[in-house]
Amino acid sequence: KKKVIIDTDPGIGSPLTEPLFDGADDAMAIFVALRSPEMEVLGLTTTFGNVHTALATRNALHLHRKLRIASFVHGSDGLGNQDFPPPATKPVDQSAAAFLVEQANLYPGQVTVVALGPLTNLALAVKFDPSFPKKIGQIIILGGAYSVNGNVNPAAEANIFGDPDAADIVFTCGADILAVGLNITHQVVLTDADREKLEQCDSKYARYLCKIMGIYFDYHKDAYFIKGVYLHDPTTLIAAVNPSPLTYTEGVVRVQTVGLTKGLTVFDNTKKRYGEITAWTGMPTVKVAVTVDASAVVELMMQR
Numbered sequence: 001k002k003k004v005i006i007d008t009d010p011g012i013g014s015p016l017t018e019p020l021f022d023g024a025d026d027a028m029a030i031f032v033a034l035r036s037p038e039m040e041v042l043g044l045t046t047t048f049g050n051v052h053t054a055l056a057t058r059n060a061l062h063l064h065r066k067l068r069i070a071s072f073v074h075g076s077d078g079l080g081n082q083d084f085p086p087p088a089t090k091p092v093d094q095s096a097a098a099f100l101v102e103q104a105n106l107y108p109g110q111v112t113v114v115a116l117g118p119l120t121n122l123a124l125a126v127k128f129d130p131s132f133p134k135k136i137g138q139i140i141i142l143g144g145a146y147s148v149n150g151n152v153n154p155a156a157e158a159n160i161f162g163d164p165d166a167a168d169i170v171f172t173c174g175a176d177i178l179a180v181g182l183n184i185t186h187q188v189v190l191t192d193a194d195r196e197k198l199e200q201c202d203s204k205y206a207r208y209l210c211k212i213m214g215i216y217f218d219y220h221k222d223a224y225f226i227k228g229v230y231l232h233d234p235t236t237l238i239a240a241v242n243p244s245p246l247t248y249t250e251g252v253v254r255v256q257t258v259g260l261t262k263g264l265t266v267f268d269n270t271k272k273r274y275g276e277i278t279a280w281t282g283m284p285t286v287k288v289a290v291t292v293d294a295s296a297v298v299e300l301m302m303q304r
């Protein structure tokens with residue numbers, strides 16, 4: 001079984017960024033993971049992004065009560081506007097970065113981190129232990145927009161925009177990284193018809209998703225004029241279950257950390273075209289997803 005840690009920002013609404021996103025897609029990704037016999041979820045670590053960390057932690061606890069949870073922040077009563085009761089469990093008293101480093105040391109080369117929010121926790125893990133990039137198995141990131149516009153503004157995708165400095169540290173740390181960006185996830189849509197199928201499904205996971213997905217669907221209708229929702233985080237998680245729906249190319253990713261284009265991901269794969277000559281020669285390369293079999297992803301998501 002693949003050992004997986006999900007670094008996530010599940011929640012509804014965002015006090016930090018406009019326009020508002022919600023974490024329904026984080027919830028979907030977590031559920032796909034819990035329903036996938038191919039993987040063993042070592043833990044959920046939470047980060048801010050869709051909501052601040054305390055609420056993300058609370059919501060992650062809500063999504064699965066038996067998991068080990070590592071988080072910076074503890075206790076979060078009264079922070080959400082959801083009508084769920086407080087979770088029955090508490091977060092583990094350990095920072096996310098410490099948990100990531102601990103697990104990488106415990107299972108060198110075997111842990112996959114699926115990063116579904118801003119990359120703060122991973123950057124801290126890199127700073128905390130410079131050997132972390134070599135000890136972690138793979139990092140699969142929902143982050144960036146490669147040759148397409150962002151979703152916070154024309155330059156930046158939300159997770160990268162959330163902490164561009166952290167993103168630049170992670171992309172250049174030398175770990176085995178696969179980045180899934182908006183060029184991919186804007187092709188993967190859970191439609192209104194899929195939603196109806198989920199509504200008829202006799203599953204506690206489907207029922208939970210249907211309950212929290214409303215705002216996410218409304219948002220997509222208003223912002224993107226589509227009848228459905230983008231499956232950012234589930235697509236990324238599914239890459240850890242079964243990478244075959246994706247193809248990728250390799251190159252250097254750097255992140256703009258200041259100014260008008262703060263959060264822009266610049267992908268340099270000129271090496272492919274010009275041999276070894278690239279402006280950023282010597283920087284560690286990462287894999288960036290370039291094509292997706294969208295229906296295979298949606299099918300797997302629905303099935304799980």
Ligand code: BDR
Nearest residue numbers: 021025026116158159232
């Ligand atoms: C990313 O931002 C959040 O809204 C989603 O959960 C996803 O991780 C998409 O840009």
Ligand code: CA
Nearest residue numbers: 009026116117
């Ligand atoms: Ca997310």
